[in-house]
Amino acid sequence: MTADLSAVLAPLALGAGLGWIGGLLGIGGGIIAIPVLAMGFAMSQQLAQGTALVMITPNVLVAFWRYYQRNPLPWRTIAWLASAALVTTWPAARLAVLLDSRVLMICFAVFLIGLALYFLWGSRGLAPASDPAGAWKERWLPGVGLISGLFTGLFSVGAGIVAAPLLVRCFGKRQAVAQGIALAVVVPGAVLSLAIYGQARMVDWQTGLLLAIGGMTTVSSGVAWAHRLPESRLRRIFALMLLVTAGLMIRAGVVG
Template sequence: MLALIIDFAFGVAMGALGGFFGIGGGLIAIPVMTIIFEQSQKLAQGTALVMMVPNLVLAFWRYQQRTPLNWPLVFPLAGAGFICAGVGARLATKMDAQVIQFGFAILMIFLAMLNLVRARLAAISKSLTHPTSSRLAVLGTGCGALGGFFGVGASVVAVPVLTGVFGLTQVAAQGMALSLALPSSLVTLVTYGIGGHVNWSMGSAMALGGLLSVSWGVKWAYRAPEAVLCGLFSLFLLGCAGLLILRQF
């Protein structure tokens, strides 16, 4: 019983962070679960997805209420992500967990750096890049495959690209990225579940906690200044990478 209460409280914290950053909470949950709860990388990724899927549904609804999405652009992004997430997840279930963990850390560092220089990239992109359906389909393909492989939801990959390359605001990018993360996370969860890499009881308790707090996170995301939200997101990514690198030793 105590373990379920701890899992529930952990889910509350992850739900709030997931709503605030538009990532479903799994990004920080996975390294914490591997270090504190001593789970393998694969089991942590699969279990975190149980929490992430309902959190993503609620966060997506909240963002959509405040910033309606451009659906003709959402469909190619989300559709490509859905197709490729299953491929990435299937590959991950067959690979060594330590390799996945190290790759996860490198990915987080890269995304943090990309997010930190996004203002300069956005200035360049105004004359080079616009979010067309074909370009978003390419983004969905890459983000879906990476999201499926690392089990973190493709939004964590998409947000820095949408802001830094396509010039979207942080909040608009987070809402758009959720439309990609939700279907890709669903197919990834199914793949991890079939492979036996999910602790369903822990994940369910975390999901219940997350559902109570994800709306708070979204609410505070809209109140935070753009520069603050961008900076915190980058620090968040670097912190996660640091936890995973420490796990290697």
Template sequence: MSTWYVVWPGMLLLGAALGFCGGLLGIGGGILAIPVLALWFGMDQSVAQGTALVMIAPNVVIAFWRYSQHHPIALKLAASLGLISILVSYPAARLAVSLDNATLRWIFIGFLLWLIAYLSWQLYARRAGDAPPRILPARWLPLVAVVAGAFSGLFTVGGGTVSSPMLVRLFGYRQAAAQGLALCMIVPSSLVAMATYTHAGVVNWWLGFPMAIGGLTTISHGVALAQKLPDRKLRGIFVLFLIVTVALMLPK
């Protein structure tokens, strides 16, 4: 621990970069932090996910606050969706910490590959002038909270990556507004997941804490930029972001 003055500056800068990406894409930056921690620090998949949560939890709180300023969310809706995500995220997090690391990593990679394929098809379909997506009524929004809670608990970062496309595709939200509502579901489930991972002893607070501080300094700037970008460009950045993540996570 005596080398904190060597390690912490780099972790602060890493957290700042990831926090900006998280604010821009509405995902807390953790989806890229996990492979970085696994590769640079040799962490097991579960430890990398738990440590990333230290940065994710405060970042998503700030990001949700900033997004809600541009896209207000009804308090009753936020509370109900948040409660559902909590009820689902706890058993999902318990399952994650019980899996072996190789299995957990390949499940995560498979999820990201599916998401890349889906979002890429969505971008192509819109360019080709396909019919607008089917819009579901708002009473089906709890389904998104269930999915967000499950992925937040299992992967610590999956809630935002899967719920934002669902809100855009199925409920007709604009990309930035969808990312704001997705954060509403991620905030409580991330806190529950962090408590579960901490209890299981798979969190490196020594590295996670400076990343969290760095992320808090830049996440608001990412949110501000997200409000200025066209929907299509924001989705394209999202896809590229996921491709980089998968490339980092594949076994070398």
């Protein structure tokens, strides 16, 4: 009885924490969920990524809606990016389910290191271009979608973190607007990836749904804090956690 209760409460609590962090940083929460599921729940890398997608999809939808309520978002831009993302999501997800689990784990760990470096240094001075003439032309926006779809399919995460800084630095979008657009772009790719992982039977639906329920209770609070708190300290802590997690995953992939 105690074990059954723990099997329910642990994913709920984990989902609640991930939902809050995801809302605060404009991400789906899977960046933390995947290594926790892989190492703490003894899942293969593919199973962890597929399970995390069950949580990511509704959390991203809720976070996007909260951003949309606070910021007017350009639907034409969202449509361009989302359509382009689907082009690369399918082949990337197909590759992910076919890769050796250890290889995918190490690749994911390297990806975490790259994200950590961004949070430590790349986000400094992140501001929209002051000169609109220096911003990239809108016709290049589908390229952001293609990159986002690649990360969504291959790692189930990262599209929002990749898209948001590109939209700010290259296209002159405000940070909050860029994060809202990025969240919207993640949704169709996440749904497609979930279908591919599900078809490959690499989804633990019960755990994923519990994570989703927990996350949906806190993601709105995270979004609210994102509009009132400076994120620099949290980003540094988050980056250090990613580095430690990446090191543990590389060790598990090489030694395990």
